[in-house]
Amino acid sequence: MEIRNLRYFISVYHELSFSRAAKRCFVSQPSVSAAIAQLEKELDRQLFIRHAKGVSPTQMGKELYPSALKVINEIQAMQGLFDIPPALIHLRLALMPFLSGERVGLIIKALITSLPKLNLTVVDWNEEADARIISKSMVLQNEAFHNLWVDDYVVAMPLGHKLCNQETIILQDLNGLPFISRKFCDARETWDDALRRHGVRFNSKATVNTEEYALDLVAAGLGISIVPRHSVNRRADLAIRPIGNVKLERIVGLAYQADHPLPIQLMTAIDKAKQSICRI
Numbered sequence: 001m002e003i004r005n006l007r008y009f010i011s012v013y014h015e016l017s018f019s020r021a022a023k024r025c026f027v028s029q030p031s032v033s034a035a036i037a038q039l040e041k042e043l044d045r046q047l048f049i050r051h052a053k054g055v056s057p058t059q060m061g062k063e064l065y066p067s068a069l070k071v072i073n074e075i076q077a078m079q080g081l082f083d084i085p086p087a088l089i090h091l092r093l094a095l096m097p098f099l100s101g102e103r104v105g106l107i108i109k110a111l112i113t114s115l116p117k118l119n120l121t122v123v124d125w126n127e128e129a130d131a132r133i134i135s136k137s138m139v140l141q142n143e144a145f146h147n148l149w150v151d152d153y154v155v156a157m158p159l160g161h162k163l164c165n166q167e168t169i170i171l172q173d174l175n176g177l178p179f180i181s182r183k184f185c186d187a188r189e190t191w192d193d194a195l196r197r198h199g200v201r202f203n204s205k206a207t208v209n210t211e212e213y214a215l216d217l218v219a220a221g222l223g224i225s226i227v228p229r230h231s232v233n234r235r236a237d238l239a240i241r242p243i244g245n246v247k248l249e250r251i252v253g254l255a256y257q258a259d260h261p262l263p264i265q266l267m268t269a270i271d272k273a274k275q276s277i278c279r280i
Contacts (some may be wrong), residue, residue, distance in 0.1 A: 001042055002035075002038075003071070003072070003075060005035040005039050006039075006072060007025065007072060007264065008025060008027075008031075008035040008036065009035070009036060009047065009061075009064070010068055010069060010072065010264065010268075011024045011025050011264065012032060012036060012055065013057055014146055014267050014271075015054075015144060015146075017054040017055065017144075018033055018054075018055065020054075020144055020258055020261065023258070023259060024264075025261075043060070043064070046060065047060055047064060048061055069271065072264070072268065076265070088119060089115055089117055089118050089263060089265065089266065090119045090121075090130075091111070091118060091119065091120050091131065091266065092121045092127075092128065092129040092130045092131075093108075093121070093123070093129060093130070093131055093132070093133065094123050094124060094125045094126070094127055094131070094132040094133070095122060095123075095124070095125055095132070095133050096132070096133060096134040096135060096138065096252075097124075097210060097212075098210060098211045098212055098231055099133060099231075099252065100149075100151075100230035100231065100233070101234075102233070102234075103277050106276050106277055107270060107273040107274075108122070109273070110269045110270070110272050110276070111269050111270070111273075114265070114268070114269035114272060125138075130257075130260075130262070131254055131255065131262060132256070133148070133252065133253070133254055133255075134253070134255055135186045135250050135251060136250075136251040136252075136253060137250075138255070139255050140255070142259070143255040143256060143257060143258060144255070144256055144257075144258040144261075145253050145254070145255050146253050146254040146255075146267070147252075147253040148252050148253045148270070148277065149274070149277050150249050150250070150251050150252070151228035151229055151231075151250040151251075151252060152229050152242070152247075152248065152249050153191075153226050153228055153229070153243065153249065153250070154226070154227065154228075154229045154232070154240040154241060154243065155169050155174070155224055155225075155226055155240065155242075155243060156215060156225050156226070156232055156238050156239070156240050157224045157240075157241070158218060158219060158220075158221045158224075158239070159237065159239055160239075161224070161239060163224075164239045164241075166241060167241070168241060168242050168243075168244040169241045169242070169243055169244060170243070170244045170245045171194060171195065171198045171243070171246060172198060172200060174202065174224065175199075175200045176201065176202070176203060177202060177203060177223065177224055178202070178203045178223035178224065179203060179204050179223050179224055179225065180205055180207075180217045180218055180222060180223045180225040181202075181204060181214070181225070182207070182208055182209065182210065182211065182213075182214050182225075183207060183208070183209055186228075186250040187248035190246070190248055191226065191248060194245075194246040198245070203223075205217070205222050205223045206222065211227050211231045215227065215232060215235060215238060218238060219235070219237040219238055226243070226248065228250050254270060
């Protein structure tokens, strides 16, 4: 089993595309396709399912991935024994506002500890950057997107609200209640459609720009709101409840220019953090 093939496998796993993996590895697409075909022949298992929009890993591919990462990491560590100085990596990382600070912290910690030669600059989500941690709804047409975690939406309400006695809330419970909405909301389209189907209307009290403002108004007792669960995990001044009859979620991930792939060392560190995030 060739190390090069494992590197190509990891790139395809990250990019979910043979063509993008080829650009990332600075080789031709047939080279990547041949490497994956050779791996599949050696293992006698299919690693990726090919489809019109790219590829997705099979169960065998998912099982091979952590082992392949381990091998590549051990090789990099072996190179360090011979004093091969790692190249300096410059990274401007943009962050969407009001992401889970705990999760973003794990990612940045993994980058800094795994890459001693990393020169990291964190900027606002709309500034020029090499990569952005954003929701999937914000991805541009020319960007690749690597999933990191999924936020499910919950109902946020003031402490002592009458709905706090319920373990789960359905949309009909919210009919006529004072509501705080946000101008930008990843789940807005699904949410509005669900409200129409269930005949639910709110008594809108305010429309704000950010989750933070919405949560402050909710805590002040002006109404309820729907927000990603991880944005309220550490707020003791609010009560949250799941929504039982509609599924709302926000997919958060790493976006970057598809024609400027990130170094494999960076993606390896990101995936190391991703494993820690999944345990939160």
